[in-house]
Amino acid sequence: MDKGWCLTLENSDPVGFFSSKPDFGFDLSSRLYGKEGSGTMFLNGREEPSASSPADEKRVVLGEVDFFSDKYRPIKDMSVKKEDSHTARESDVNTGLQLVIANTGSDQSTVDDGISLDVEDKRAKNELAKLKVELERMNAENQRLRGMLSQVSSNYTALQMHLVGLMQQQQNSTAHDSTQELENLDRKSLEEKQENGKATVPRQFLDLGPASEIDEPTNSSSEERTTSGSHHKKIGRAESPESDSWGPNKIPKLNPSKPVDQSTEATMKKARVSVRARSEAPMISDGCQWRKYGQKMAKGNPCPRAYYRCTMAVGCPVRKQVQRCAEDRTILTTTYEGTHNHPLPPAATAMASTTSAAASMLLSGSMSSADGLMNPNFLARTTLPYSSNIATISASAPFPTVTLDLTHSPNPLQFQRVPPTQYQFPFPVPPQNFVSVTTPQMPQVFGQALVNQSKFSGHQSSQNNIEPIPPPQHHQSFANTLSAATAAITADPNFTAALAAAITSIMGGSRPDSGNTTNNNNNNVNTSTINKSSSFLGN
């Protein structure tokens, strides 16, 4: 094509013939330029030599060019004549496409060698393809590294928790409470089991959490929840040992005669994680499937509270309550309890890991707090220095509850008090790589969760979507928020217990998530609250 020629396409195609084509650009070799607005040109064009054509006539073949293979598939052959008016148009009756040729000496024509342009274009495409391949390779590598990091982190956590257990055991050996001794023995045996076990991650960590209960053996408040004979009818339905974890009936009553591990396990099961998030949807998306089994009007809130149970696996004990906030009905409070007894879809791992970590934090925090009360130094040096700083215990809640407030913009240093009876657990500022590194990693570390939720999501992750229902976008962002929350929680170097809990999930059987959750980020965990009942910590 001669210098000064400028070919443009105006797609007036009313039937969308061209608009349905890939929009990867134009083949510059033909010097065809898409004209957005009047109809985006999605086709590539190629100027074809036409021996018989006069100098003022151009023959242009429109076609598709495969981006990767660089193969060209002609679609339409058109020729245009240059006119004195500097502009010529040719319409195609079949497609409605208008090819416009102008002799204006525009800058597009600065390159007059179509062949060199073509070569350059191809080279660029090849380069791009190579880059893509490289990018994929890097991604794979990244995933692998994340897995390794997760493994290392898990091992570290296991070791640290083991150390904590040993230290506490030592402490207890001097201060003795028979129950404590029992607990220590229990921990030790559990740890030993762990060591002999398949995974490197301590399943027992979760069970160790509620140590505080044990620290307060005499008290009436803790105890024996589900296993005692009082509840009855529910036992039948529960197939897993954890199945009856939810319910008012299970409020702890300390029964010293019960094995320690049972009580601790029960406590773990009783731990709840509340997630506050803004959502117009009836439920937030957490990637699990739920079945509603009840709805009640709760006192002090005009909005009904809905009860759901996880239906992703038979006998899964996980329940959740969903209720709108009375003050701000755009805020949805979802409270989870229980541990899934099945693998979770990637989409569910964000919520799962978040809540699991939070619950673990709570439980371990209770232990630490209790220990801290008895042994401040120990506490300060071990698990939860933050909590020790603000660890005044609330006496109201029947269940230990962690509240993740995702309704505010991130303000890491802000300690926000939510319910009057709860105290805040300050998470440290998420690291800068919080989004790009930590978040994706978490799902790998935390394979299974304490909790999750349902069908609206499930598509946060590109692969393995179990949920059939495509999630609204806000669900996606919510999942990302959860990932961020998880990241924030786990970003706390002192938050080993949370890690332990999360890791426990892995042991729970779910395969690690590929961690491909991309981070978009409206993630904001600016606040977390811990609410510990009196029974939990003892007064």
Add this chain to the structure above:
DNA sequence: CGTATTTGACCGGCGC
């Protein structure tokens, strides 16, 4: 027709 939801009944804990 199978599954999910709704909704009133029921149960146990707790406070008075």
Add this chain to the structure above:
DNA sequence: GCGCCGGTCAAATACG
């Protein structure tokens, strides 16, 4: 002991 409350059950109903 009674009533309130939170939570669960299960029959009835709705839905696809």
